[in-house]
Amino acid sequence: MMRETRDMSAVAPDPVLYSQHGGVVTLTLNRPQQMNALSRSLARRLRECVERAVSASDARVIVIRGAGANFMAGGDLREFQALLQLATEDGKAAFSDLIDDAHHAILLLQQTGKPVVACVHGAVAGFGVGLMAACDLAICADDTFLKLAYSLIGASPDGGATYALPRAMGHKRAMELTLLSDRVDAHTAMRLGLANWVVPADKLDDELNALVERLARGSTGAMAKTKALVHQGAVNTLAQQLSAEQDMFVRGVEAPDFAEGVNAFLARRAPIYRS
Numbered sequence: 029m030m031r032e033t034r035d036m037s038a039v040a041p042d043p044v045l046y047s048q049h050g051g052v053v054t055l056t057l058n059r060p061q062q063m064n065a066l067s068r069s070l071a072r073r074l075r076e077c078v079e080r081a082v083s084a085s086d087a088r089v090i091v092i093r094g095a096g097a098n099f100m101a102g103g104d105l106r107e108f109q110a111l112l113q114l115a116t117e118d119g120k121a122a123f124s125d126l127i128d129d130a131h132h133a134i135l136l137l138q139q140t141g142k143p144v145v146a147c148v149h150g151a152v153a154g155f156g157v158g159l160m161a162a163c164d165l166a167i168c169a170d171d172t173f174l175k176l177a178y179s180l181i182g183a184s185p186d187g188g189a190t191y192a193l194p195r196a197m198g199h200k201r202a203m204e205l206t207l208l209s210d211r212v213d214a215h216t217a218m219r220l221g222l223a224n225w226v227v228p229a230d231k232l233d234d235e236l237n238a239l240v241e242r243l244a245r246g247s248t249g250a251m252a253k254t255k256a257l258v259h260q261g262a263v264n265t266l267a268q269q270l271s272a273e274q275d276m277f278v279r280g281v282e283a284p285d286f287a288e289g290v291n292a293f294l295a296r297r298a299p300i301y302r303s
Contacts, residue, residue: 043070045095046077051088051244053081060096065104066155068122071129078133082140089243090140091236092163093147102154102177127186130155134162134188138259141252143243147236149229153177158187161196161222164255167236169229172214174222179209195262196221247285247301 045056055077057064064070081090094100111122137144146160149169154177160166178185185206193202197220205212214226227235243251253276261269280286285301292299 040069042073043067044073044077046080048084048087051086052091052240053084053087053089054091054093055081057092057094057100059104060094060098062104063098063101063151064094064096064156065101065107066126066130067104067107068126068129070104071126071133074133075129075136078136082136082142087142088246088248089240090137090142090144091147091240092137092144092159093236094149096150098150099146099148099152099172100154100156100159101151102156102175105181130187134158137162138188141255142248143246143251143255145236145240145243147232148172148223149232151175154185155187157222158185158189158192161192162188165239166223167225167227167232167239168214168217168223169232170214170226171229172217172223172226174212174217176206176209179207193222245298245301247283247289247299247303249283249285249303250280250289253280 041058043057043059045054045058047054047056055074057070057074059065059067059070078090081087108123111119113119114122143165144163146163146166148160148166149172152160152172153175157174157176160174176185176189189206190202193205196202197205201220204210212220214223217223218226225235225239257269257272257276260272264272283303285299285303288301289299
C-alpha cells in the first residue's frame with residue numbers, strides 16, 4: 029500500500045509568530061525574505077494574534093516587531109499584482125478582505141487597555157507606518173527609515189495613517205509625507221512624534237527589554253484608564269475631558285492597585301501591582 033508523504037519544506041512558515049514570556053506577549057511579523065510585506069495571510073494572522081493577545085488575561089504588555097532586517101516594507105506588491113489579474117469584483121473583494129483584517133488589528137491595538145510597544149528596525153513602509161503609529165510607544169534602531177510609499181504606486185493610504193499622522197505632526201507635515209512619500213530617518217521620525225526613542229541597532233533588544241519590564245511592573249488597570257483618557261482627549265472639549273478624568277480617578281480609587289501605590293510610595297518601596 030502506498031502511503032502519502034508530506035513535503036514539510038513546502039509548508040509555508042507562520043507569517044506572524046506569537047510568543048509570551050511572563051506578562052509580555054511578542055508578535056513577530058515573520059516574512060523576512062519579503063521584508064515582512066503585508067499579504068492576505070499575514071493580515072489574517074496578525075488579526076488573530078492581536079485578538080489573542082488582547083484577550084489574554086495574563087498579558088500585561090504587547091510588543092510588535094519584525095523578523096530579519098526590517099519591520100515591514102509595506103504591501104506585498106507581487107501578491108497585489110496577482111490579485112489584479114482576477115475578475116474585477118473578485119479582486120476588489122480580495123483587497124477589501126485584506127484591509128479589513130489589517131484594520132481590525134489596528135483598531136484592537138488602539139482599544140486595548142494594555143500598553144503596546146513597536147520595536148522597529150530597518151524599513152518601515154506603507155501599512156508598516158500605520159502599524160507603528162497605532163502602537164502606544166515606539167522604540168527604533170538607528171537604522172530605521174520610514175516611507176509612506178502609497179503615492180509611488182498610485183494608491184491612497186490605509187492602516188490608519190491618515191488618522192495618526194496629522195495628530196502626531198500636524199496637517200502640513202502629514203500631507204508632505206503622504207503626498208511625496210519622502211524617506212524619513214529614525215531621528216526625524218522621533219522629532220515628528222512617530223517614535224519615542226532611537227537607540228543603536230545593537231542595543232535595541234536590551235533597550236526593549238528594559239522598557240517592557242518597566243511597563244509590566246505597572247498597574248494594568250491604571251494604564252488602561254490612562255490610554256482611554258489620552259485617546260478621548262484628542263476629541264473632547266476641556267470640560268468633557270476634566271469630567272472624564274474625574275470619573276476615571278474616582279473609579280480607580282476602589283481598585284487595590286491604588287491603595288498599594290499610595291502605601292508603597294509612603295513606605296518608600298516599590299509597589300507590587302496585582303491587576
